[in-house]
Amino acid sequence: MxxxxxxxxxxxxxxxxxxxxxxxxxxxxxxxxxxxxxxxxxxxxxxxSVKKGEDRYVQIEVDKNEPKELIARKIIALYLNGYNNIELKSTGVFPPHQQQLIREIARKLYLRIMEASPKHFYFQSYLDESKVSIDLSVRRMHSVAYSMCKDAVTALKENDLELARTIYALDDDVDNFYHFIRKILRSAMLNFSLAETLGVTPLSCLDYKRLVDCIEHTADCASNIVKSVILLNETGYRIPTHTMELLVNFGSTATEIYNEAVNTFFEEDLNKANSIINKCNSLWNISTKISESILKEQEATLVCTICSLREYIDRIIDYSVDIAETAINKSLSYV
Missing domain, CATH: 2.10.260 (Pemi-like Protein 1; Chain: D)
Incomplete structure (x- = not known):
């Protein structure tokens, strides 16, 4: 010092x-x-103070035989680390599948492609981070995830394939929000001036990070639920009425608890958050009843599907507990 x-x-x-x-x-x-x-x-x-016009630039080399997954992870990592100008150069020529992937990732991350050729891609981000509302962005992300969960239960109950496919496509929107918010949070943790402008601290950034992680995972669970609905429909099997009623009740309850948990995070209501955790802990009996109903089934496809559906709903409840615990930590961070 x-x-x-x-x-x-x-x-x-x-x-x-x-x-x-x-x-x-x-x-x-x-x-x-x-x-x-x-x-x-x-x-x-x-x-x-933040100096206007200073954009971070990076150039990376991409092998023409490099797996698509690795290329995607590299671009996302550069984006999350605050690089607003990203240039990709191929060791040979970008094959069609790599070009398609790069364009798709750029679209998801809201990066504008400025230059493109068989050997070269250059894109920029024009996002003004200082004008972003983290609260509003997280609320919008939650709104999509919450809608996915509610509609996933409806699709399960009514065996609505069209609704199921629509929900499955919405998962990309949640992922887009997820990468966007993570970029802002990482930038705020590295740039104290930006953090001051956004009204956040390094500690609150960690709380927001945990929250958006849980929201993204919850949306994944909703996506997996409708995926199971689609796959089960293709087999022609139907979940027995009693088991379906248990799953729908379990899913609806988990969805509302998840919504309450996120709202509690913003309200910083310690008692309400604690009540949500206790409520989640009391739901094990529904999960147990679903497990017992599986014992009566002899068809392997139905058994696997019911087990998967119960597991996805269990996870939504687990993420709700994590959100409520984060809300408690947040509410007591400045006592």
């Missing part, structure tokens, strides 16, 4: 000097502006 003496400048102004290594690190000079923030504990934080 560097110690500085307070000096008197003029008749009443008190000043301190800034450490030279810090100035060199941020390339600051006379006349540049810095931002000052007062923390809750009374400490003062000084950080360089």
């Amino acid at each position: 560097s110690v500085r003496k307070i000096m008197l400048l003029g008749r009443s102004s008190l000043v301190i000097s800034l450490p030279k290594p810090w100035l060199q690190l941020h390339k600051l000079k006379k006349g540049d502006a810095v931002s000052i923030s007062m923390r809750r504990d009374g400490a003062m934080v000084v950080y360089p």
Whole structure:
């Protein structure tokens, strides 16, 4: 820790000097502006102001035989790490399947393709991170996931294939929100000035990160439920009425608990969050009844499908507990 003496400048102004290594690190000079923030504990934080027009650039080489999955993960990682200008160069020529993948990933991440050729892709992000509302973005992501869960239960109950396929396609929208919000949170944790503008702290970024993880996983569960509905329909088998009633009741209850948990996160209601956790812990009896109903089935396809459906709903409840626990942690973070 560097110690500085307070000096008197003029008749009443008190000043301190800034450490030279810090100035060199941020390339600051006379006349540049810095931002000052007062923390809750009374400490003062000084950080360089955001400089407009400074976009991070990166160039990576892609082998023409590189697996599609690896290319996708590289692009997403660069995006999440705040690179607004990304250039891909092929060691040979981008085969059609790689070109299609790159364009699809760019679309999902809202990256604009500026240049494209058989050997080269260059795209940019024009997102102004300082104008993003994290709360609003998370609420919109939750709205889609919640709708998916409700409709997934309806599709299961009514064996509605058209609705099931529509829900399955919505999972991409949740994934898009997920990558977008994670990028903002990572940027805020690296850039104190941006965090100040967005009204978040490193600790609250971790809470939001946990929340969007759970929302994304919940949407995946809804997607898997309708996938099971579609696959079961193709086999021609039907879930027995009693077991179906248990699954629908279980799914509807889990969906509403999930919605309550997310709302509690924003309300920071400790007692309500604790009540949600207790409610989740009391649902084991429904899961047990579904397990008992499976014992009566002899058809392997039905047994596997019912087990899978019960497991997906169980996971939604588990994620609801995680969200409620995060809400409790958030509500007590500044006692």
